[in-house]
Amino acid sequence: MLDQTTNRDAPPVILEVSGLNKIYQASNGPVEALRSVDLTVRKGEFICLLGASGCGKSTLLRIIAGFEQATQGSVGVYGCEVRGPGPDRGMVFQDYALFPWLTVRQNIGFGPSHRRVAPQEVDKLTDRFMAMVGLTAFADRYPHQLSGGMKQRVAIARVLANDADILLMDEPFGALDALTRAALQEELIDIWRTTKLTVIFVTHSVEEAVLLADRVVVMSSSPGRIDQDVEIELPRPRDVASVEFNRLRRAITQQLTSHVGAGRKVAATADS
Numbered sequence: 001m002l003d004q005t006t007n008r009d010a011p012p013v014i015l016e017v018s019g020l021n022k023i024y025q026a027s028n029g030p031v032e033a034l035r036s037v038d039l040t041v042r043k044g045e046f047i048c049l050l051g052a053s054g055c056g057k058s059t060l061l062r063i064i065a066g067f068e069q070a071t072q073g074s075v076g077v078y079g080c081e082v083r084g085p086g087p088d089r090g091m092v093f094q095d096y097a098l099f100p101w102l103t104v105r106q107n108i109g110f111g112p113s114h115r116r117v118a119p120q121e122v123d124k125l126t127d128r129f130m131a132m133v134g135l136t137a138f139a140d141r142y143p144h145q146l147s148g149g150m151k152q153r154v155a156i157a158r159v160l161a162n163d164a165d166i167l168l169m170d171e172p173f174g175a176l177d178a179l180t181r182a183a184l185q186e187e188l189i190d191i192w193r194t195t196k197l198t199v200i201f202v203t204h205s206v207e208e209a210v211l212l213a214d215r216v217v218v219m220s221s222s223p224g225r226i227d228q229d230v231e232i233e234l235p236r237p238r239d240v241a242s243v244e245f246n247r248l249r250r251a252i253t254q255q256l257t258s259h260v261g262a263g264r265k266v267a268a269t270a271d272s
């Protein structure tokens, strides 16, 4: 964990998760999805939540988003307790979750229009973020006319147009082919640097986490807990072939593998 007392020059903590427990009541009994999770996130950080399938990454993200209630504990954003979804947090899902009946332009402009932003201002915002994700030429297309990568660009632009401070991403590139995924990873880092957003990104890929994050938060399962909080101090753009990158990738993979019995493979991947 970060030591807030010794980090006087660091950006402020804007998100604080304290003593979070989550128990789901399933038909075959209770499922303890999260136990005693504490996490602090500073403004502008890029955090990856990494762990094997079922360790509670999505649950933690959904509680931060306000889509799910914790059983115990709290989430604070800018010092206010999260009680539901809010405009300060925007979510990007693996399956895009776009409005199929709206065009690219209308999907991106939906949030600001809903907030009663003036129509000319909505157009300006939409133009800006469509350009940022490289979709200006596709403004009048519908989601079914777009590739997976283009749909995910729309989803990212939609959160940006909503003026969220915190971008929550749940395995956003999991359904994309390797080349598209690599392109979007690079674009996301450019967007993050331009907008200075705070990003919490869920992945089960060690390589993706080390490539993207300032901090990799490693989770273990049954019940889901935070196991390690690793600062990634590699310079950007990062070279996945470098010795230092691979040293970190190996160390984090070992940490993940140490939670399962000898010989069993974790569902988190070192190189996907």
Ligand SMILES: Nc1ncnc2c1ncn2[C@@H]1O[C@H](COP(=O)(O)OP(=O)(O)OP(=O)(O)O)[C@@H](O)[C@H]1O
Pocket (backbone or CB within 6 Å): 024, 025, 026, 031, 032, 033, 051, 052, 053, 054, 055, 056, 057, 058, 059, 060, 204, 224
């Ligand atoms: N609505 C629910 N009802 C009951 N159990 C649930 C529910 N949602 C999640 N769980 C359980 O909680 C645990 C954590 O699930 P979660 O989806 O948060 O894990 P995850 O790390 O995101 O997994 P994956 O990487 O496979 O998406 C799992 O055991 C899962 O089966």
